[in-house]
Amino acid sequence: MNYFRLILFIASVCAIDISNKHLRPYDLNKIAGLHEVTTELETPPSITKSVWYLNIYDSQDKDGKDKMDVENCPDDSQICGITEVLLNGKEPVVSEVVAFSRNLKPSIETNDNNVTVQLTGAYWGKQSIAADIVFECSKDGDYDKDLLELVGWNRQQLELRIKSKAACRSDNKGRKDDKNKDKDKDGKHDSDSDGSWGWFTWFFILGVIGFAAYIIGTAWLNVSNRGSSNEAFSEFVDAVVEVVSRIPGFLRELAGKIFGSSNRGGYSAV
Incomplete structure (x- = not known):
């Protein structure tokens, strides 16, 4: 399997910026925007509802948003999880807010089947937390927005997944920008x-x-x-x-x- 790892250390990251040159072989721009996934757990007499938000940002899109416009989530979040406790006849009570800042320095692993963005250095209170966002290639998939899946969250490690053909590698894509890299650099x-x-x-x-x-x-x-x-x-x-x-x-x-x-x-x- 053609496998390689790219470690990127970026001084300032505006959410998960898919315009990065190492992500050009993929069509992730087609799934840019805010994604969410909801889970519910019966906790009698209440219901515990958790919603995870993921902001995929394209800095080359003039309409792209690098801020997460979600109630109770910090503006500088690229990932945010909100947990609410629901009781009959009462307003929901927010019990947990977990956020990963867009200023975190990510590492990116790519191969023929998926792209994994790893975030470390975040804290939930005093607890250090990390996140893996896996963009999994699915040739039978589509570009619909309801693609985000919660794989797991154990209060230390978060794993999210998006299955889409946007994550399938195309070797010809993005090469035009680098074709004359040695002859024409920075214009x-x-x-x-x-x-x-x-x-x-x-x-x-x-x-x-x-x-x-x-x-x-x-x-x-x-x-x-x-x-x-x-x-x-x-x-x-x-x-x-x-x-x-x-x-x-x-x-x-x-x-x-x-x-x-x-x-x-x-x-x-x-």
Whole structure:
């Protein structure tokens, strides 16, 4: 199985931002927004109701919201759980609020079948808590919003899951943005490689012209000194043949040095 892990440490995270370059091979933007899942437990004479909210944020969407607009949840939450106690004839009583701030630094694990976002460093009172959000590939699924599932919560570790074809990896998606990464970074064209190629070209041309002038001048001096051009012409022809025979090898070596160095690139996860 093609499996790799990407650990991202981000200074400021606006919820789970799916525009991150490591998530581009997926269609998670199609399930961006607020998701929720509800569970109820009979606790006679009351009913205990828990609702978990997950905000999937796309910073490239001008209508995207990085704040969770849910009553009783902190505004800076990317995950929030509200537990209420329901009694007949009485207003619900909020008994628990669990929140994971959008400023937490996540790690991201990806493979061909799912994407897992791990959040650590949150606290519920004095208790340290963590969360795993698993985006599971489901080719038969859809992009409906009612996709969030509560896998488990033991008051220390939360696990949420979304099954959707939006979590299926597409190797061709997002590559256009990185195709010319080495030549065009942060909107600036890398002119050094083009400039170096032009400089070498002119250097080579001038060198050939200078060498040819040297051969012709030498032949002319030989003719003047010896009074005959036959031997000088023969030497000239031999010299030209030798120079021409060396040109292909020189060009291959020159091109290898230029293009070999300019094609080095790629990036590693932060």
